[in-house]
Amino acid sequence: MSERLALLGGKPVRTKPFPSHPVIGDAEKKAVLDVLDSGRLSTFIAVPGEYFNGGRKIREFEKQFAEYHGVGHAVTFNSATAALHAAVVAVGVPAGAEVIVPPYTFTSTATCALMHNAIPVFADVDEDVFGLNPVAVERAVTPLTRAIIVVHLFGHPANLNGILDVARRHNLRVIEDCAQAPGAKYEDRLVGTFGDCGIFSFTESKTITTGEGGMLITNSEEIAAMARMVRNHGEMIVEGQKERTYSSSMLGWNYRMTEMEAALGIVQFGKLEQLNQHRIDLANYLSAQLSGLEGLQTPTVRPRATHVYYVYPLTYDEKSMEIPRDLFVKALNAEGIPFGAGYMRPLYLSPLYQERRHFGYEHYAGYASYEAGLCPVAERLHERELILTGVVRFPATYDDMDDIADAIQKVMEHKEELCRTACA
Ligand SMILES: Cc1ncc(COP(=O)(O)O)c(C=O)c1O
CATH class of the missing domain: 3.90.1150.10 (Aspartate Aminotransferase, domain 1)
Incomplete structure (x- = not known):
């Protein structure tokens, strides 16, 4: 190859752009149009009752996602950031507690702790696959630590055995941030199924997309119920409750995914x-x-x-x-x-942490x-x-x-x- 470097005035190897992402096909378009035609764009209601947990497409997407992962529950969100926030609440991290996170990740892996008035503590990563290093995690544990958020960065699973071992010995909850790794396997088992819960992102840059969107999966009935309450204004569904009224039982948000997004997600998930x-x-x-x-x-x-x-x-x-x-x-x-x-x-170098904002x-x-x-x-x-x-x-x-x-x-x-x- 004798051409001059493009940086020094030569001809570039490539002048056309790389193919754009995501690819939205006819099936995705039809799925969204069908929802639009149905007139039921979001059937969520923030009162106890049939639609507290969303409509037909939301439930179908959640069912398929849970079945694929072999877990009891999947809960849709309008972003992975919302799912992470819900996860921190749902695994029981109290305000003022510490959550161990990697510094080499997207901002909300750590800010989800701040959203719940908990404090991110950063532990270093492995130099080959870039996920949390178990020895560094162990060193970061203090009497205030309640949870670890492990990220499967770039699509490769972190050292789950090492992390889960530290968590077991210190009685810590584990949240898996699988935003970048849907479908990745660790020891032949899907990521997201090792910790107390796992979260996924469907923002536009991700492997499958709903435009914006997220999912939390868990085998714990309690975590799933709590996540659903965080998602929908903190309403408590009491078994057999007849009264359909607003009665916030805990702090909740509107983190609900729409029916259009869920319909899109079902088609994308199939791919x-x-x-x-x-x-x-x-x-x-x-x-x-x-x-x-x-x-x-x-x-x-x-x-x-x-x-x-x-x-x-x-x-x-x-x-x-x-x-x-x-x-x-x-x-x-x-x-x-x-x-x-x-x-x-590395996240701790940003003003949010440097100036403890x-x-x-x-x-x-x-x-x-x-x-x-x-x-x-x-x-x-x-x-x-x-x-x-x-x-x-x-x-x-x-x-x-x-x-x-x-x-x-x-x-x-x-x-x-x-x-x-x-x-x-
Ligand atoms: C590792 C990681 N965690 C969390 C998120 C947040 O996802 P979302 O944009 O869906 O909130 C992203 C991506 O944006 C991510 O890459």
Whole structure:
């Protein structure tokens, strides 16, 4: 490959955009139109009675989701953030308690604790699959800890055995944040079924989408009932109650999904395995192309785990690559390949935590620390080692993967020239 780098004025490997996501087909359109035609757009009512738990499509979506996961209950929400908030309430975290979370995740994995006036405590992540590290979790446990939120980041399960072991020994609840990993397996069992409950996201960027939406799954009748109350204004359904009146028994919100979204979700959910398989096939193909490149580590897949590649991560070794990671990414972007340098800045470094902006902190009796350096692996991954792309998904093809591999090879072949020109 002798072309000049696009960053230095050459022709880019790729000029056309990658295929857009999500793909909405006729079945999705028909499902939503049928709901619109029915005139029942959201049958939720916040009083005890038949529609406290939503309408026909909501119940159908929940039933299918629970059956697929082999759990007793699934509860729809209008986002995974809402489901996370409900999960923190439903597993019984009191105000002022601590919840252990990873710092390398989307903001609401941690803010869901603040929403309930609990305090996020950050523990470092594993450097190969990027989920919570059990040793770091153990170190973060204090007498105030009540729960752990484990995230299956980028689509690979975290070290659940290690986390569940810490939880058991300290009597902590476990919430699995599966927003990025629907259908992923750990030791041949679906994620979301290991902890006290699991939550999923159907926002537009996710593997399956309802536009916005979320789901909580659990085997606990009590957690499911509580989650439904959080979702629908804190109403309590009392067995045999005849009176249909508003009588809030606890603090609740309106976290309800609409019938249109549920109808869309049912169709999308039917495609989950196929969509995941497409991601896995593309990722395996790309990893095979990139294997053996010195300085770039293709994604780790642990034994008896399924990676569903919500994003495709590469670990970058700046020393052997001999050019700064961010320059490498800039050169790739110029070749028409959308890669990002790092993911979310470790959450505790943001003003919300640095300046303890949430009022819950005024009443907090513990010592949660948010110092820079708190989670060195997450910081290192973010600042120097991780590069990511989100285009390894349907309807992209092997040809699209070839463009990614070609661009990476091209930048690597020209790295000395790149450094001579841009490193100064
Ligand atoms: C790991 C993780 N947790 C939680 C969320 C929140 O999901 P939602 O946007 O549905 O609230 C997301 C994505 O947005 C996520 O990636």
